[in-house]
Amino acid sequence: MIRFATIRLVEIAAMLVLMSFVIYGLIGLMPGDPIDLMLGADPHLTSADVARLKQLYGVDRPLIERYLAWAEAALSGDLGYSRLFSAPVAATLPPRLGNSLILMGSSFAVAFAASLGLGIAAARRPRSRFDAAVNFSCFAGVSLPTFWVALILILVFAEGLGWLPASGTGGEGGGLADRLRHLVLPVATLTIASVGGYTRYVRAAMRDALAQDHIRTARAKGASEARVVWRHALRGAMVPIATILALSFGSLVSGALVTEEMFAYPGMGKLIFDAVMGNDYNLALAALLLATAVTMLANLAADLAYAWLDPRVTYR
Amino acid sequence: MKGPLALLSAIAALSLAGPLVAHLLGADPAAVDLLARFAGPSAGHPLGTDELGRDTLLRLLEGGRISLTIGIAAALAAAALGTAVGLAAGYLGGWTDRVLMRLVDAVIALPLLPLLIVLAALDLNKIGIPHALADSPGISLVRIVALVVLVGWTTAARLVRGATLVTRSRDFVRAAQSLGAGVPHILWRHILPNVTAPLVVATTLSVGDIILLESVLSFLGLGVQPPLASWGSMLSNAQATIISSPLLAIYPGAMIFLTVIACNLLGDALLQRFDPREPGRV
Numbered sequence: 377m378i379r380f381a382t383i384r385l386v387e388i389a390a391m392l393v394l395m396s397f398v399i400y401g402l403i404g405l406m407p408g409d410p411i412d413l414m415l416g417a418d419p420h421l422t423s424a425d426v427a428r429l430k431q432l433y434g435v436d437r438p439l440i441e442r443y444l445a446w447a448e449a450a451l452s453g454d455l456g457y458s459r460l461f462s463a464p465v466a467a468t469l470p471p472r473l474g475n476s477l478i479l480m481g482s483s484f485a486v487a488f489a490a491s492l493g494l495g496i497a498a499a500r501r502p503r504s505r506f507d508a509a510v511n512f513s514c515f516a517g518v519s520l521p522t523f524w525v526a527l528i529l530i531l532v533f534a535e536g537l538g539w540l541p542a543s544g545t546g547g548e549g550g551g552l553a554d555r556l557r558h559l560v561l562p563v564a565t566l567t568i569a570s571v572g573g574y575t576r577y578v579r580a581a582m583r584d585a586l587a588q589d590h591i592r593t594a595r596a597k598g599a600s601e602a603r604v605v606w607r608h609a610l611r612g613a614m615v616p617i618a619t620i621l622a623l624s625f626g627s628l629v630s631g632a633l634v635t636e637e638m639f640a641y642p643g644m645g646k647l648i649f650d651a652v653m654g655n656d657y658n659l660a661l662a663a664l665l666l667a668t669a670v671t672m673l674a675n676l677a678a679d680l681a682y683a684w685l686d687p688r689v690t691y692r
Numbered sequence: 693m694k695g696p697l698a699l700l701s702a703i704a705a706l707s708l709a710g711p712l713v714a715h716l717l718g719a720d721p722a723a724v725d726l727l728a729r730f731a732g733p734s735a736g737h738p739l740g741t742d743e744l745g746r747d748t749l750l751r752l753l754e755g756g757r758i759s760l761t762i763g764i765a766a767a768l769a770a771a772a773l774g775t776a777v778g779l780a781a782g783y784l785g786g787w788t789d790r791v792l793m794r795l796v797d798a799v800i801a802l803p804l805l806p807l808l809i810v811l812a813a814l815d816l817n818k819i820g821i822p823h824a825l826a827d828s829p830g831i832s833l834v835r836i837v838a839l840v841v842l843v844g845w846t847t848a849a850r851l852v853r854g855a856t857l858v859t860r861s862r863d864f865v866r867a868a869q870s871l872g873a874g875v876p877h878i879l880w881r882h883i884l885p886n887v888t889a890p891l892v893v894a895t896t897l898s899v900g901d902i903i904l905l906e907s908v909l910s911f912l913g914l915g916v917q918p919p920l921a922s923w924g925s926m927l928s929n930a931q932a933t934i935i936s937s938p939l940l941a942i943y944p945g946a947m948i949f950l951t952v953i954a955c956n957l958l959g960d961a962l963l964q965r966f967d968p969r970e971p972g973r974v
Contacts, residue, residue, distance in 0.1 A: 391798060399810065402811065405814045405815060516949075519952035520949055521907050521911075521924075524945030524948065645805075649806075664810065667806055671802065671803045672801050
C-alpha cells in the first residue's frame with residue numbers, strides 16, 4: 377500500500393514536470409506576447425528598445441532554455457510576477473484556491489447528501505413511479521448547461537426577487553452571514569449540475585447491494601428495514617460510491633470554472649480563465665499546474681479510499 | 693426509446709430545414725435590422741428578433757445545425773480514434789497496451805476544461821497554419837471538433853480495449869488465427885462486430901456531452917466564431933441584455949437542454965436494449 381502510494385506520487389511528480397513543459401510551450405503559442413503588449417502601452421518605444429526588452433526577458437532565447445530558466449526559478453519558489461494582479465504569482469494563488477475549495481466543498485456536501493437520500497429511496501422501490509421520477513430528474517440534471525442554470529438563478533433570485541447577491545464573495549466587513557449569502561447561488565448551480573450524476577451512481581450501487589444474499593439473510597433473521605438499508609446494504613454500496621465521488625472531486629477544482637465566471641466568484645477556475653484571456657503567462661502557467669496537481673492528488677486519494685473501504689482490494 | 697429518438701429527430705429535421713423555413717418566412721437568419729431590435733413575436737418573426745434585429749427562430753435553427761454537426765462529427769471522430777487505440781491496445785497487448793493505457797489514464801487525470809481553454813485560445817498563425825486557412829470563417833468549427841476529439845477519445849479506447857481483451861481469447865478468434873487470417877482481417881471481421889454495442893451506447897451518450905462542451909466553449913467566446921452561431925454563442929450574446937429580454941437567453945438554453953437530454957435518454961435506452969442484465973425499466 378505504502379509502496380503503491382509512493383510510486384503513484386513519483387508518477388504524479390513526473391507528470392507535473394511534463395505538463396509544465398507542455399503548458400509552457402502552449403502558452404507561448406497564444407496570441408500577443410508581453411513585448412507586444414508593452415509596445416502597445418507605450419508608443420515611444422523604438423525597435424532598439426524592443427530588442428533590448430526581448431533580451432531582458434529572454435524572449436529571443438530557444439524555448440527549452442527559457443523553460444529551464446523558468447523551472448529553476450519556480451523550484452526555488454519564484455513563480456514570477458502576475459501582470460493582471462500586479463503581485464507575485466505565489467501570493468495570488470493561495471486565497472483563490474481557498475475560495476474554490478470552500479465553494480466546491482459546500483456544493484459537494486449538499487449534492488452528496490441529496491444524492492444519498494434520493495438514490496437510496498429510489499433503489500428501495502425499483503420500477504416505482506418515484507424511481508422513474510428520480511431517474512428522469514437525474515437525466516435532466518446532467519443535461520442542463522451550467523451557465524444557463526446560473527443565468528436563470530441570477531435572473532430569478534438576484535434580479536427578479538432580489539433575495540440574494542449575484543456576484544462576488546461578500547465584503548470584508550460583511551461577516552459570515554454575508555459570506556454565506558454570496559455562496560448560495562453558486563453552490564446551488566454546482567449542486568444542480570452534479571447531483572444528477574451522483575444520484576445515478578448511488579441508485580445503481582444500492583440496487584446492486586440490496587440484491588446481495590447477505591441482505592436476504594439480514595431480513596430473514598428479522599433485522600429492521602432501516603438497519604438492513606443503512607447498516608448492511610450501504611456498507612457494501614459505499615465502495616463504488618466513494619470511488620466515484622473522490623474521482624469527481626478531482627475535476628471539481630477546475631470544473632467550477634464556468635460557475636465561478638458566471639458569479640464573478642474569485643476562485644481557481646475564474647483565475648485560470650482570466651489569466652489565459654489576459655495573456656498573464658506566469659499566472660496562467662502556475663494556476664494550471666496547481667489545478668493539475670490537485671486533480672491528480674484527488675485521483676490518488678480515490679484509489680486509496682477504494683482499498684481502505686474494501687478489504688478485498690490490495691495494491692501491489 | 694421512441695420519445696427521445698422522436699425529439700432528437702424533430703430537432704435535427706427542423707435545424708436541417710432552417711433554410712426552408714427562412715424561405716417561407718421570407719427572412720435571412722443573418723440579416724441585420726437595427727430598427728427592429730428586440731422585437732416581440734410577429735407574423736414575420738415568430739419568436740421575435742435579437743440584439744441586432746435578426747430573426748430569433750431562424751438563428752436558433754441555424755445554431756442547432758452547427759451545434760448538432762459539431763456534436764455528431766466530434767463524437768464519431770472521437771469514437772473512431774478511440775476504437776483504433778483500443779483495438780491496438782487490446783489485441784496487441786504487451787508494451788503497446790501499457791503505453792496506450794498510460795496515455796489514457798494521463799488524459800483522464802488532467803483538468804480538461806482549463807486546458808481546453810488554453811488550446812482554444814492558441815493563435816493558429818503561430819502554430820504554422822497558413823493565414824488564409826487560419827482566418828477562414830469555418831476554422832472555428834474544425835478547431836472545436838479537433839479539441840473535443842483530443843479529450844474525448846479515451847472513453848471509446850477503454851471500452852474497446854476491454855471488449856477486445858474478452859473477445860481476443862474466444863475460440864472463433866483462435867480459429868481464424870490458426871487458419872492464417874491477418875491481423876487487420878481478425879480485427880475488422882471478428883473483434884469489431886463484438887464491440888459495437890457498447891461503442892454505440894457510449895457514442896450516443898457522448899453526443900450530448902460534446903454539445904454541452906461546445907456550448908460552454910462558445911459561451912466563453914472560445915468556440916464557434918461569428919458570423920457562425922451556435923446555441924452557446926447565442927446565449928453568450930444574450931447575456932448582456934438578459935434583464936430586458938430574458939427570452940433571448942432562455943430559448944437557446946432550452947434547445948441545448950432538450951437536445952442533450954434526448955441524447956442521454958436515447959443512450960440509456962440503447963444500453964438497456966443491449967445489456968441483458970438490465971431488464972427494461974423506465
